[in-house]
Amino acid sequence: MFLSKLTINVRSREFRRDYANVHDMHRTIMSAYPNVTGDTPARLEHKILWRLDATQTGYTQYIQSHTVPDWRKLPAGHLMTPAEVRPLQPVLNAIAAGRKFSFRLLANPTWSTHAGQGRNVHRRFAHRKPEAQIEWLIGRGERHGFVIPTTRRGEPDVAPSPVPTLTGQKKDQGKITVEPVRFDGHLIVTDTEAFTDALINGVGPAKAYGCGLISIAPPRLAQ
Numbered sequence: 607m608f609l610s611k612l613t614i615n616v617r618s619r620e621f622r623r624d625y626a627n628v629h630d631m632h633r634t635i636m637s638a639y640p641n642v643t644g645d646t647p648a649r650l651e652h653k654i655l656w657r658l659d660a661t662q663t664g665y666t667q668y669i670q671s672h673t674v675p676d677w678r679k680l681p682a683g684h685l686m687t688p689a690e691v692r693p694l695q696p697v698l699n700a701i702a703a704g705r706k707f708s709f710r711l712l713a714n715p716t717w718s719t720h721a722g723q724g725r726n727v728h729r730r731f732a733h734r735k736p737e738a739q740i741e742w743l744i745g746r747g748e749r750h751g752f753v754i755p756t757t758r759r760g761e762p763d764v765a766p767s768p769v770p771t772l773t774g775q776k777k778d779q780g781k782i783t784v785e786p787v788r789f790d791g792h793l794i795v796t797d798t799e800a801f802t803d804a805l806i807n808g809v810g811p812a813k814a815y816g817c818g819l820i821s822i823a824p825p826r827l828a829q
Contacts, residue, residue: 607653607694607806608674612667613686614658620681621665628774628815629782631658634684638675655808655819657712660769670694670819672806697822698805703798706755707822711789712769714812715742730811732785739766739787746809751800752793764791772815784812792825 614621624631632649635656642651653672658665664686669675677689715733733739740754740762747753754762767788774782795801808818 607698608671608691609694609697610667610669610671610675610677611690612669612677614665614667615683615686616664618681618684620684626773628772628784629776630774631816632814634680635669637679638677639671639673649814653806655813656816657710657819657821658816659710668819668821670806698802700822701795701798701802701805703795706792706794706825708824708826709789709791709793710821711743711809712786712817712819713743713746713789713810714784714786714817715739716811717742733787734785736766739789740764743789747793747796749800750804750809751797751802752795752804755792755794762791764789764793772812774815782815784815784817786812786817793822 616622620634624634635654636648639648639652639654642648644651648654654669655671656667656669658667675689675691677685677691680689715738716730717733718730733742743764743766744754744762754764757763767790769786769788772782772784772786776782805820805822809820810818812818
């Protein structure tokens with residue numbers, strides 16, 4: 607596994623196009639990876655997850671993948687500095703049951719319901735209240751091998767933050783709308799295998815559109 611760090615040139619015409627259409631951003635990222643010949647979609651074949659983080663001066667994009675990318679295929683002027691690519695194995699090696707990490711996750715907390723009586727179709731709705739978003743994350747943790755610890759005040763040690771809605775248009779499939787939430791906090795690993803799988807394959811829906819990538823680091827000191 608590899609993690610790439612891209613310092614985006616916000617003046618790039620191609621980036622401004624991608625920012626306005628998250629499907630175009632997905633295609634730009636995929637351009638750095640080889641084509642696949644089987645039935646498995648390329649994003650899944652290469653195990654690609656990505657996240658766009660706002661900074662004081664612009665944006666930094668993180669892309670995680672099983673395959674080494676070739677960022678030279680990006681449009682000229684797309685980056686402010688050369689892409690940084692490093693192996694993710696040291697991070698994976700650090701995962702162990704009982705270990706505590708600080709983390710960041712941009713996720714798409716949703717719930718679904720039947721679109722109509724007797725139809726095998728579901729509609730997906732965004733959780734917009736912070737309490738519901740945290741509850742969603744705690745539920746995902748049960749599935750993915752981690753728990754959210756509590757603070758000294760007895761509250762879950764995680765802070766959900768709203769980020770701009772991601773929109774776009776995919777040919778023949780209509781409008782794309784994703785309402786992501788950024789989670790920053792601490793987690794404790796309960797199941798090494800399940801959490802490693804979550805780190806590699808992501809958490810929640812909309813993984814092709816910038817959601818699901820978990821970044822972990824040593825825990826921060828308590829305030």
